[in-house]
Every structure is written in structure tokens, then in C-alpha cells.
Amino acid sequence: MLGTATPRRALDPMPLTRAAYRFLQPLLVLGLLAVVLGVASYQAFLSREVTQLAEFSQLRLEFYRRTLAQTLEEFRLLPNVIGLDGRVRGLLAQAQDGEQAAAVNRYLEEVSQDPVIHVTYLLDAGGKVLAASNWRESTSFVGKNYGFRPYFHDAMAGRPGRFFGVGVTTLEAGYFLSAPVYVDGVITGVAVVKIRLDALEDAWRRSGDLLLVADRLGVVVLASSPSWKFRSLFPLGGADREALARTRQYLDADLALLLATDGKPILNADGSGRRLELTGRALPFVAADGKAQALLSESIALPDYDWRLIILADLTDARKLALVMAAALTLAVLLLVMAIGLWHTRRRRTQERRAARAALERVQADLEARIAERTAELVTANRTLEERVGALKDAEQILTRTRDTAVQAGKLAVLGQMAAGVTHELNQPLAALTTLADNARRFIERDKPEAAAENLGHIARVAQRMGRIVAQLKTFSRKSADTLVPVDVADAIDNALLLVESRRQGADVTVTVRHATAGLAVKADITRLEQVIVNLAVNAIDAMEGAAARELSIDTRIEGAEGIIRLRDTGGGIDPQVWPHLFEPFFTTKPVGKGLGLGLAISRLIAESLQGSLTAANDDGGGACFELRLPLARGEF
Incomplete structure (x- = not known):
């Protein structure tokens, strides 16, 4: 008989609901606190900002009040001054005098030259305009009656008149100032000044x-x-x-x-x-x-x-500032509450860790017994390990001695490379000496002592250069302590081309030198710089052997804080398989007897000793291109 299967117990939703409530309850409390605190603090900060803005507004109002009063009072006495003029009084005494009226019109026109003054005019006791500054215009006030205006009644009552309104004739708003005009102590008219406030x-x-x-x-x-x-x-x-x-x-x-x-x-x-x-x-x-x-x-x-x-x-800025300050305060309070909650949680976790540590100590006590059982086996293994360590130390000493021997051998190899390099570099000056000596002998035979003397001078300079090349031997055996001095690049190129002149003629190579900047000078040693140029020029001449076009271009320019010497030939270029070994000592693609493969290696070492660099590339038009970069010598001559 098959047994009945035990039914799977359904999940009780109550524990889940209680857990969710315990999780959400502090969040709800924090949210409610944030809302209440945020609203209250925002209202408080906004009230403070509004009060400060009101105080600032009062200061601004006082400034604008003074400006407005100054503008209105600037011409306050002008109607009185007009009323004191004899021509004005004479016109009021004889209103029908045309010549007198014309004189007053011109007088008022002169008075109204200030751009703030719109118009000045004179009214008789009935309010009729006898003369005005705009008498020439189509909107002239002359003959108009403004007896209904308050400023006229104030002046006729013996008081200065002040009135703002829109002109019934010009339809332009303005501020009217008026004053009574006395003739024999009796008010016989009114002088009016209308000013613009635009x-x-x-x-x-x-x-x-x-x-x-x-x-x-x-x-x-x-x-x-x-x-x-x-x-x-x-x-x-x-x-x-x-x-x-x-x-x-x-x-x-x-x-x-x-x-x-x-x-x-x-x-x-x-x-x-x-x-x-x-x-x-x-x-x-x-x-x-x-x-x-x-x-x-x-x-x-x-x-x-x-x-x-x-x-x-x-109020936009005040509201924004109050909002920012309220948000900052609310955030600070929430952070404080959260910090207290985190401290409480951390304290509870600490208590839990202590309980767990006690349990671990009990487990550790049980493990110590098992560890004691394995101790004997570990002692035996340790002895074996010590024996192996001793053997490793002996092997390490042998390895150290072998490494020192290899280093010494490397030093000897480098010294051999340098000696071969010096021999390689002396071949060019020796060839030049031979050519110069032959030329000097021919000049003497042809009775040309000046040309012979010039060749002898070249021989002396080449001999000095050979001495400097030999002296460079210690540069390749240890770090050079020579001080770099400003060197004229054009002179260095000319001297180097002189050394390879015989080889250039024999290979039928055309040399073109272009200087983008006249007087270019770099920080270098002239002997080592000439040596690099000679090496690169000789390599270029050899690379163009058998080429249809044999042209060597030497260009100089300034780029940033560096002077650049660029040599480009029209040979077959650099084979991609040669790139990894291009600057390695004793690597050469020339036939046996043509070279030792030291020229480029020595040239790069010299460039780096001069705080520069030497790079190579294939030119887009064919041939190889070598670029020598050296620091500029600015203002050091």
C-alpha cells in the first residue's frame, strides 16, 4: 500500500508583511519629517529673505526718490526768472504789441535750449498764451487758452504751480511748473515751464x-x-x-x-x-x-x-535661496538622524560580532586538537624544506657569480663595439685628408698658393676633428660630462658634407640643403653632431647606389622647443624586415666590406647623449628619411 504524500506547507504571508512594515516604517517617518521640516524651514527662510529684500528695496526707493526730486526741482525757479524779464512784463502790459510778442517768443526759445525742457510759455490773466518757445512749430501754444489747468489757478492765486498731465495740444505728458508774473505789484500773467521726464x-x-x-x-x-x-x-x-x-x-x-x-x-x-x-x-x-x-x-x-x-x-532669487537653504537644513537633519540610526545599528552589529567571536573561539578550541595531531608531520616536512632551501641558496650564489661574469663580458663587448665605431668614423676624415692633400699638391704645382693654403687649412681642421673623434672614445665607455653649447646647425652640416665630398662625387649624388629658419642653433657638441650627420649622409649615399635618381635632401626647421635636421634620400627605402634591427650594433644590409653596422647605433647613442632623438621612416615619395631632433639654444650665444 502506497503511503500518502505530505502536503507542502503554504507560505505564511504575515511574516513577510511584518518584515516589510519594519523596513518601511523608518523610511515613512523620515519622509514625513523631511516634508514637515522642509516646508517650515522654507517659510522661515523665505520670510527672512523677503524682509531683507524689502529693506534693500527701501534703500533703492530712497535713491530713486532723490533722483526724481532733483529732476523735478532743477527748473523750479525758471518760471520766476522768466517773470522777472522786462520784455515779459512789457508784453503783459501791452498784449497787442506784435514786436514785443516776437521778442518774448525769441527769448523763451533761447531759454528752452535744455533738452529736458519741452516748452516755455506766457499766459495772460485770462489764461491765453501770449508767447511760447514753440511759436515756430505747427503745434504752437500761442493763442491757446489753458485757463482750466490747475497750475494756472495756483499761479494766479500767488502760489507756485506744480502739475503733471498730458498736453492737450502736443498730446505729450510732462511736468508743468508755473509762477505768477507781477507788474506794479499786481499779478498780470503766469509763466509756465513744461519739462520732459522721458x-x-x-x-x-x-x-x-x-x-x-x-x-x-x-x-x-x-x-x-x-x-x-x-x-x-x-x-x-x-x-x-x-x-x-x-x-x-x-x-x-x-x-x-x-x-x-x-x-x-x-x-x-x-x-x-x-x-x-x-x-x-x-x-x-x-x-x-x-x-x-x-x-x-x-x-x-x-x-x-x-x-x-x-x-x-x-522674488525669484529669494525663493530659490530659501529653497536651497531649506533643502540644506533638511538634508543636514536627515543626515544626523541617519547617523544616529547607523550608530545604533553598528552597536547592535558589534554585539552580534562578539557573540559570533565567542562561537568561533569554541570552534577554535576544537581545531587545536586536530592541529596538534598534524604538528609532527609538519616538523618533518619543515626539515625537508630547510634542506631544499639550503640547496636553493647555493644555486643562487652560483647564479649571482654567473650574472656578474655575463655583465663583465657585456662590458667588454661594448668596448669592442666602441673601438670598431671609432675606426669606422675615422675612415671618412682619412679619405678627406687624402683628397685635400692631393688638391693642395696640384695647387702648388699650378702656382696657386692661396688655394693650396685653403686646402691646408681644411687639412688642419679635419685633423683636429679626427682628434676630437678619438677623444669621444670615453663618451661611449661612460656617461659624458661634457657641457652642451650652442652649435650653428648650418656650420655643422657644411663641415659634415665636406667630409663626405669625395664619396658624394664618386657616387654622383646631388645634395640639396634648405634652412627654413636662418641662424638655427641647437644645444649640442659640434663634433658629435657632425659625426651623426656624416653617418646619416654616408648611409644615404650608399643606399642610392644604382638608383635612377640620386638626390640627398637636408632640411632644417624649428618645431616647438626643438631644432630638426631631416635627411631624405631617393634610394629603395627601408625593408620592413629590417625595422626591428635598424639601430642594433653590427646589423647591416650592406655587402661584406662596405660597413660594420655601427653607424646608426652610434648615431642614436650620440643623439640621446645630446638630449635629443633619432628616428627613421620611409618617405611617401620613395627612399628613406631620418630625422634628428635636438633642443634649441635660444639666447645663449
Whole structure:
């Protein structure tokens, strides 16, 4: 009978739910703490930043208030000065005198030369304009009656008049200053000066600050944004609109309300500022994308003019700074809480490690017994190992002696290479001496003592060079202590070509020398530099044997802090199989008796001893190209 299978026990979901709850509970607490702390700290930091911004705005307002007052008061006394002129008084006494009126027109025209002054004019006791600075223009005030303007009534009452409004003739806004004109102690007319405030508004606009000036009724008369002008900050009553209609202060402007996005005025009723938002339509040069801009309004009263100067400061930076500071504070608190939690977790883990260590000690005690059993076997193995170590030490001593012998043999081989190299290098000067001696003898036979003397001089220099080449033997046996001096590259090339001249003629090779920079000098030893050029030139001449075109090009140039000597032949180039061994001693592709394979090896050693380098490549047009780089000698002559 088959037994019944035991059913698989279903997984209990409760432990999983509890574990997830224990894991998520601290995260939820931290999240809630971060939200509460972040919101509270953001509001606190924002309030502080708003307070500081309000204080800064008040300082800016005081600056703009002084600038505005200076502009308005600059011509305050000009109407009085005009009223003191005899021609003006004479015209008021004889209003029908045409010549007198023309004289006053010209006088007022001269007075109005300042670009801030829009127009100056003279009214009689009835408000009629008798003379004006714009008498030549089509919009001349002469003959017009402005008796309905408040500045006329103020002046006729013996008070200086101040009035801002839109001109009924020019349709241009301006600030009117007026003063009574006395004749024999009686007020017989009014002198008026209208000044422009456009330049002031342009300066506000360029400053980037959002500024506006509102009159006693809340109508914006000046603003850094043209769309704000002649709009009202507060609703206007019927009586106020009737008064404005009588004086025609703003002509036909509808004086629409300028409201924030919340539908409230940008200032409180008592003139205090508040936080608000304006859309891009109200801020054409601040938020052209149409998005609402967060602003803080602050104002200052101008009691002398019954105006209020208002500034709208951008709250974007304040909000960003408050957000950053709140985030930093919240993050710091969260890090502190997490550090405490990590410390608590670490403490608990330490206790767990101590318990585990105790368990390990018990296991270790059990293992010690087993280790003792293997100790005897290890002692035996250790003895065997010691014997092997002794044998290895003996072998190491033998290896050391063998290595020293090999090093000594290497030194002897190098000395042999250097001796062969010196012999190789002396062949060229000896050949040159033979040629020069034969030439000198022929010049003597032909009775040419000057040419013979020149050849003898060449013989002396070649002999000196042979002496210097022999003296270089110690350079290849140990590191040279010779001091590098500035060497003229052109002279070194000329001397080297002189040494290979006979060989060049015998091989029918054409040599072309081009100097990209005149007077190129490098830090080197002239003997060793000439030796390298001779070696490379001889190799090039040999490589072109049997070639259709036999041309050797030598070019010099400056590249960075190095002088470059480049030799290019028209031979068959360098075989790819030769590349790995090109600069190895005693490696040569020449026939037996043509060379020992030391020229390039010695040349590279010399280049490196001169703190330079020697490289080879195949030229794109055929033939081989060798490039010698040496440090420049700048300003050392």
C-alpha cells in the first residue's frame, strides 16, 4: 500500500508583511519629517529673505526718490526768472504789441535750449498764451487758452504751480511748473515751464528695476514699463473722474485698473507693500513668456508732489535661496538622524560580532586538537624544506657569480663595439685628408698658393676633428660630462658634407640643403653632431647606389622647443624586415666590406647623449628619411 504524500506547507504571508512594515516604517517617518521640516524651514527662510529684500528695496526707493526730486526741482525757479524779464512784463502790459510778442517768443526759445525742457510759455490773466518757445512749430501754444489747468489757478492765486498731465495740444505728458508774473505789484500773467521726464523713465528701464509713480488718486504717471502708464492702482470714484475731466489731466485715458493675478491691487490701501504675482502681459520685458512673475511691492511717499514711488522687486532669487537653504537644513537633519540610526545599528552589529567571536573561539578550541595531531608531520616536512632551501641558496650564489661574469663580458663587448665605431668614423676624415692633400699638391704645382693654403687649412681642421673623434672614445665607455653649447646647425652640416665630398662625387649624388629658419642653433657638441650627420649622409649615399635618381635632401626647421635636421634620400627605402634591427650594433644590409653596422647605433647613442632623438621612416615619395631632433639654444650665444 502506497503511503500518502505530505502536503507542502503554504507560505505564511504575515511574516513577510511584518518584515516589510519594519523596513518601511523608518523610511515613512523620515519622509514625513523631511516634508514637515522642509516646508517650515522654507517659510522661515523665505520670510527672512523677503524682509531683507524689502529693506534693500527701501534703500533703492530712497535713491530713486532723490533722483526724481532733483529732476523735478532743477527748473523750479525758471518760471520766476522768466517773470522777472522786462520784455515779459512789457508784453503783459501791452498784449497787442506784435514786436514785443516776437521778442518774448525769441527769448523763451533761447531759454528752452535744455533738452529736458519741452516748452516755455506766457499766459495772460485770462489764461491765453501770449508767447511760447514753440511759436515756430505747427503745434504752437500761442493763442491757446489753458485757463482750466490747475497750475494756472495756483499761479494766479500767488502760489507756485506744480502739475503733471498730458498736453492737450502736443498730446505729450510732462511736468508743468508755473509762477505768477507781477507788474506794479499786481499779478498780470503766469509763466509756465513744461519739462520732459522721458529720459528719467528710460534710465529706470535700463536699470532693470520695476518702478512706477502714482498720483494722489492712484493713477500711474511714470513707469519703467510703458504699459503701466495711465492705469489706476485703485478704483476711481465718480467725483475723482469728474475732477480729472475738468482739468483734462490725462485727456481720454481709460485709467484701467492695474491688478495682480489674484485680482487685488499691487499695493495695500494704506500704501504698504505686499507679495504678488504679475503675468507676462503686465511685465513685457521681465516675463515675456507669459508666466506669472513673483514680486514684492514697496513704496515711499513724495509729499511735496502728492505722489507715491513704488518698486517691484523680483522674488525669484529669494525663493530659490530659501529653497536651497531649506533643502540644506533638511538634508543636514536627515543626515544626523541617519547617523544616529547607523550608530545604533553598528552597536547592535558589534554585539552580534562578539557573540559570533565567542562561537568561533569554541570552534577554535576544537581545531587545536586536530592541529596538534598534524604538528609532527609538519616538523618533518619543515626539515625537508630547510634542506631544499639550503640547496636553493647555493644555486643562487652560483647564479649571482654567473650574472656578474655575463655583465663583465657585456662590458667588454661594448668596448669592442666602441673601438670598431671609432675606426669606422675615422675612415671618412682619412679619405678627406687624402683628397685635400692631393688638391693642395696640384695647387702648388699650378702656382696657386692661396688655394693650396685653403686646402691646408681644411687639412688642419679635419685633423683636429679626427682628434676630437678619438677623444669621444670615453663618451661611449661612460656617461659624458661634457657641457652642451650652442652649435650653428648650418656650420655643422657644411663641415659634415665636406667630409663626405669625395664619396658624394664618386657616387654622383646631388645634395640639396634648405634652412627654413636662418641662424638655427641647437644645444649640442659640434663634433658629435657632425659625426651623426656624416653617418646619416654616408648611409644615404650608399643606399642610392644604382638608383635612377640620386638626390640627398637636408632640411632644417624649428618645431616647438626643438631644432630638426631631416635627411631624405631617393634610394629603395627601408625593408620592413629590417625595422626591428635598424639601430642594433653590427646589423647591416650592406655587402661584406662596405660597413660594420655601427653607424646608426652610434648615431642614436650620440643623439640621446645630446638630449635629443633619432628616428627613421620611409618617405611617401620613395627612399628613406631620418630625422634628428635636438633642443634649441635660444639666447645663449
